[in-house]
Amino acid sequence: MLTGLVRRGGRYSIRRVIPLDLQGHYGRREITKALGTADPARARTLLVVEWARQDREFAETRAAIEADKFPAKTPSVDVQQISPTVIGPAKIDRQAGRSSTKAAGRPSPQRPSAAVKAPKQRDSLSSVVDRWAAENKPEDRTVRRTRNIVERFEVACGPLPVQEIARQQVVQFKDALVSEGQTAANINVMIPMLGTVLNYAANKLDLIATNPAANIRVADNRRKREIRRAFTEAELETIFSSPVYADRLRPAAGGGEAAYWLPLLGLYTGARLTELGQLHPSDIVEEGYSLSDGKQKRAWVIRIVEDEARGQSVKNEGSERRIPIHADLVTLGFLPFVKSAQAAKQARLFPAITPNAQGELMGNWSKWFGRYRRKIGLRGTETVFHSFRHTFKHYARLAAIPNDVHNELTGHETGDVADNYGGLSYPLAPLVDAIERYRIPGFKLPAPFVALHKSKNR
Template structure:
């Protein structure tokens, strides 16, 4: 029996995903080790092992300890199966349980992919080596693994050594046929290219066959742009703000607060979704000889399950007076009183563990279908672009702009910014942040009353 080490439902979900991936990798390794004796195990088996973990999460109800127990029972069965494979004899001529099982599958017409791994490197193994050497955030590892598996499926290969430029081109074509945007295709390519670069570094392959490949946006299509006043009015006069709607896909109250927080902090979506109640705090500061204090949001990776894009992303952002007026401090205090692990506890993480994954999909639909913002260059990240632009228009120095947004410019001074940056200039900058012509919604409490009635 493996303990997940937590009684928190959300953390159990995250850990179960990670453990499920680990068991998939272990099964792949064992399958490869026994390939000479068994002609390989079918590709479908690892995902069949991981499926019960997801089912345990969705079927265990709302009680965290019951959920953990349910997940642990499934993991225990998986580990028992894995241990059974480890005990299969490997002497010459012996097939053992795994060999007999594989032989039956072969008779049933199942594929024999594992034989292709003999003497070569699977993408899972390469990713493990890359993750150990580079030590990126867990979300980055999960996303890279997902992109690599999609490449294997679409290109029809199983090992790093097999990759040719034609495989990479086929991957692009398959993604295009699946309706992926140029931006998403390039994200997939970036994952593939960095893995193959690492394979070259390890001398597993001689050249990176995907190097230099990218998809250009169609003529006339431009990069993301900031929300204009019309789009902002459409968002903040929508049913979430005027009729008290709290869509399940938007994580309940998260659908109200997260766009407002993005508007007034410029924070990235994942940074907002992963906030803990204790990340909102009052800090003292001196202003012209007098003692003052300010409410700030701490963007950090110190908490359980939190991550950052880079070290420069760690920072403190003062709360805008409008966020205080709307009741955000009161909302956070309620979250603390309820003992929530996260401020937005109703958000459901995506399959790769990202707190923002499902919210991002919901917001994209809500923006187009409900708010009627048709410009596809306007997305959630447009809040961040807008925040930077408004600060520039207010003639806020670049150094302070970067400190508020967690942007590393490469200057030596950046090393002394982040969460150690003085609060007073940040507070003064936030006070100067305003968007003329934008009428903000009713307070959170008023919206709560609309929901109640």
């Protein structure tokens, strides 16, 4: 592990000793700052960026001490609640600086008697987020997501007051996300979310003239053959008439029963592979809900949640959600399978799946599915397990399911303000209605699930 990179509770932080000559001014020996990720590769990238930013901060602090330019502390600010990497030199005890000057026998600098101009207003991005959240009252997950993006912006560009953020800094942030390996789709969600805060600062608070993040996007320049697509009807027939389904094969490398259920769950939920592989038996529950006429109904749902204690994570804040279980999955025996796992008190719904050497839960399984897909004759590079997600979106549109509903079912964030009102609190009735309408024309269900203990490493 790189020097300064620490891992706590599955997530990474930077921990760095403050230079000896500055420790008295910061009032501590070390700086610890969360990097906001559990991914080791991304953490290493963020570490380098944040380390360089801290180097600049230390240099600026030394220069400011020499020039004795620190403003007096404002009593109303509780500096103990502010990260030292955010406030930087503002925490320096100016009085201590004066004492050291006198001790050296040098006279204190004379202050001008003329009236001093009031300093320019300087509002931190985090304070704008606080005001935005208080006024608009988005869900907690949306606030957490927005704060995370603001933190990442400050790692890339420094803790600038909102009045000093220009289009140049937003472009710099975009370039930093690109260098981290973020996809165009992810960046085109994060930049608009940052833009929501900046837009609020411009239009509601009059802190800035315009939103500097407006219309900043990343083009998706992948070649067509590199872009994943949905499975065709013929490809679906090939998969679901293959040995796993026709001969009840349960490959050990395919996680035993996971080889049967994960492709079906992908097809009928549109969920991401990791979301399905990390499911706990207790994530499948029966919930009550109300119809528009007040009638009460019940439905079985899959809950996609983040739970660090159980090793569950989601791609973004909008990924937490409920997905009603399709009638075809019930027909195939999914609920008895779940109840058996619950009775056995399994830690995961698919306990035979083993992480790879990098700790990625679905790394090995994904490679197995790629080998299996090629073995049964699907050799194109444009179809992978994620193609089930594209397939679900395709048939959801074919069933005339509204965009906001199938985006909610798949946990897809668009950057629209409506994304703030989804998640686990999204009304269940329209989700149930959508799943009842979801059909795959011409698709023939495989044989119902039968629990087997037949394993072959294929």
